Amino acid sequence: MSEATLSRPTRSAWIGEIRSTLALSWPLILTNVAQTGMTATDVLMLGRLGPEAVAASALGANLYFFFLMFGIGVMSATSSLVAAQRGRMAHSVREVRRILRQGIWAAVCISVPCWAALWNGETVLRWLGQDPKLAAEAGAYLHTLQWSILPFLLYLALRSFMAAMERPAWAMAAVFIGLGANALANWLLIFGHWGFPRLGVPGSGLATLCATTLMALVLVGVLMSDRRFRRYRVFGRLWRPDWSRFRAFWRLGLPIGVTVLFEASIFQAAVVLMGLIGETALAAHAVAIQIASLTFMVPLGMGQAATVRVGRAFGARDPHGATLAGWTAFALGVGFMACTAVLMVSAPNLLIGAFLDVSAPTNAHVVETATLFLAFAALFQVADGAQVVGAGMLRGLHDTRVPMWFAALGYWGLGFPLGATLAFPLHWGGAGVWAGLAAGLAVVAVLMLWRWARRDALGLVPRMR
Template sequence: MRPPARTYPEHVRAVLALGLPLVGGHLAQFAIGLTDTVMLGWYGAEALAALTLAHTLFFVLFLVGAGFAWAVMPMVATFAAQGDEVRVRRATRMGLWLSILFFLVAAPPLWFAEPLLRALGQGEGVAADAGLYLRVALWGMLPALGVMVLKSYLAALERTRVVFWITVLAAFANALFNHALIFGNLGAPSLGIAGAALASVLTNLVSFLAVALYAVRALPGHALFRRFWRPDWEMFGEVFRLGWPIGITSLSEIGLFAASALMMGWLGTVPLAAHGIAVQIASAVFMVHLGLANAATVRAGNAYGRGDPSGLLRGAWTVLALSALTSFLTVALFLGAPRTLAGLFLGPDDPARAEIIATSVVLLAVAALFQLVDGAQVVALGLLRGLQDTRVPMVLAAFAYWGVGMPAAWFFGFALGWGGPGVWIGLVLGLAVAAVALLARFWMRGVPQAAVRPA
């Protein structure tokens, strides 16, 4: 028997209770990367350039592996709604197994990154520093992927506050480790870029220990790590089939932005700097949409597990409305105070300050449109993942990003000569196509599917 339908105010309260801690957690995670950038920027420009290269390579591989962690969230939400704690444990364990196996695959390219970067035309010094960073940082990928799996598990069980506080702990720990190991403070040696890498490893280890300890102590009935070595090939296959398309979808999106940065670099230093500022500002706001998308995944997974299409529809409209409200507030901020926002990223004596800010103002105006469609497409992905629908969304998203967004960015930016704003208009078009296609997939395929309770 299905539960009585919730009203929209009840859905709003449920989504905010679930989503706000996730938003805070994503913002805290964003702060970790920002702290790395700022502190190594203080250490030296060459170290910062090397970190940019190293982070890009590390993050691309990490996102692919994180697809298995994201797959755990809708599966656990569905199993929990059905009261099936055995399958909750099985899915989470196999998510951890897949993370371990992915780490073994990803470690060699990270270890041998220096010759790879040289082959791609990077300078000797930058390639050497980036290679040094990655040879240390790669050991943090395994606990980082483990953290992602356990955070997905806890979020699916609607224990999002602990996810938030553990991420905040990680942000403070990362700042402390960076302060000590990059500059040689608190009695530690001054290790420069290697210190930043070691700080990341230590931060990920602290995070994993914290979240694993909580899971064991707060949810002893799930016994996540008891006889952990025993394989469960049936569930392993289920998590793999759901997770790899999520990883490829994330890779497609991050690849789109990496390629857009390359295009902006063709236009010169000032457009590239303005692009970096606009992306940082837009990324901070995107964390809000991403937190809402995670909440959408959990709520849709619950409704799917109960066979509750009415709850799914109302929950979907609620999350989309909250995302749209965030976008409208962002539009007001981006159009009302663009110079103030851009000025936060530049020193008062920077000789190119005025030119960079002027370019950033135009990009932020386009980014106002960008937020509307980016929020819609990531929430649509979250809803579809809640219904364990990932392969067709992967194809739709990849086509929108690379079949529409990238050619449009080149066409408007270079063929029409619109420069940086043209590149960003192309990104908006790609994300808009993704939003329309993914939402259509949800309404036409996802909602009827949810009417049938899964086995």
């Protein structure tokens, strides 16, 4: 068969790739949703203590997630490296084990400085001008919450390994077990039920530690007992250094971590801008961003699947397989976001009604503002899906450094200054902030797709064997 024929995948090849991508991505999507559910559970439980407890925990959680997001990005290098290795050698054991070991080492290296910073969280929040009383409560919360960084990053490393092995269901099961454990531990430790101490806000941080530790232990148990995983002897000679692979892991993972930080921080900055605009804008933004965040879980899962599927083709030196895998994930992820964009425009009250009583006169201004924000969210839905799947496609090709600069340019070079300018000097208010977010996401999406489209010319795809 000629190379020209191979460059035109058959209908059966597309259908097969769609099935493989969906089989890999749906557990990843549900895992992402369940992980966000853990945060929602914390807020719901702490809400029973009053608004001060919610505010303090929000301050602490924002600082915690700032550090955690970087670790999440770095850990995702595990799936890209393992997938490529499996593409090079389908039954590789020793090399796969060594890659995963570097992910575990990286989790420890990230956690130690994060612990040091978060232990001084109260001081950091005071430097940022926060209310001293809330900062003290948030600091106490961080003193229990911060220890969950290591078990969560270990869970992510093992989850990424399982995704690269195209067996993500175990990680999904672990996070749902963790979700239940988090809810129970919150109930016991915040309020002091069943003879447990009543710890208040710090009890929620301890509950997260218990849940994330359980999630990591579940996956450790699976790796040691499941026949298909046991042969990798993942924890054999875990202490043994492998500096060349460790450096390779960081060369790939560090830019991903910084990219995730750029993206996450622009949305945190948007909250700050909304707070300067007013209470109504802030409340409406909270509702609209929750809806957008929930829909984002689908293309995020598609992007994670693209990293694995493209990565395997990359390791196998199969450029046509990489093309098929990348465009399949892209079409599925962006197609879903296009459908949600239509829903945001055509039925905003249906979506907002899940968070607010849209018929209550006291909520009228918030509902009206949230409806406007959802119209802007509809504009960036497609761009948001395109940039996250595009990033996943490029990570499958081990291309992370240039996309990092794309994120810096789009989010902080354009999105934030444009949003701030529209919101204040030009008096667009909250709509201006959302317009800036949409523009930043669109620029990043275009740049990611441009680089993917020119992957052959840029030498990102290895020659066919």
